[in-house]
Amino acid sequence: MKNLVGLDSNKAEKLAEELNILLADYEIFYQNLRGLHWNIKGKEFFELHDKFEELYKDAFVKIDEIAERILTLEAVPLHIYSDYLKTTQIKEEKNVSDGTKGVQVVINNFKTLVEKEREILAIAADVDDEGTVSLMSDYISETEKTLWMFNSYLK
Template sequence: MKLNSLGLDPQKTKELASQLNVLLANFQIYYQNLRGIHWNIKGKNFFDLHIKFEELYTNANVKVDEIAERVLTLGETPLHTFDDYVKVAKVPVGKNISKDENAVQLIVDSLTELLKIERQILNAASEADDEGTNSMMSDFISEQEKTVWMMNAWLGRSI
């Protein structure tokens, strides 16, 4: 079998890039949700949540770039239009959410979807011996699991 310049099977890297594009689309929706709840949050928890949501969307923005650059590293083109994102995204779209509990629940629901996609990519990356993608997914997963735990704790629930 002929390997690409990364030492990986070209067909497997193409498939991984496709899965990463799905993750990219979902992250873009998640990012936009975070911007929306950051802008629209109201109530007694405004100050704390406004800051937290900004922290989360800043982090999501960095991850969007990392995912797109990984797609490029694998030799493919990252999705880059909202039309493309909406076609493949599974993360729920949050519209006009201003209540604190609804906003935090949207984050939990979004991260739950992202974690599913990331675990699929992690498995595929492992099978393809793609340590770069594998490492990225491991980092994303551990960080997001902690965020889900914290958001559920804020909601007064366990995971």
């Protein structure tokens, strides 16, 4: 049986489950970034305060895109924090005010995200879901570049 966009319904359902994991990861990442933005202190304050804001704004857009992709696959996106916390692979961070520690949190979170994006890319390719393939491909390119930049910041 095919869904609205012509994909095998069972395979699309499995793909949507994986996308829901990514959605949960991005929601917790988003909140981690908000905390970093609010609580950062020290000589890197101005630089990192702005950078964390840029990242959480980008994460906010991605959260919406992922949820809409799940809906396109005829599934229901997770939408409450208790479900996000049960599903996420990203650890909540609390009261991080040190710039180096904050950047390390971002790096660790991005490593988790890019790993999940690659998993989803492979599944989507197997399902012939070009929409999800394209989305994940774009995310992977962005995430890899951002990881390189943040890693360079720590050197």
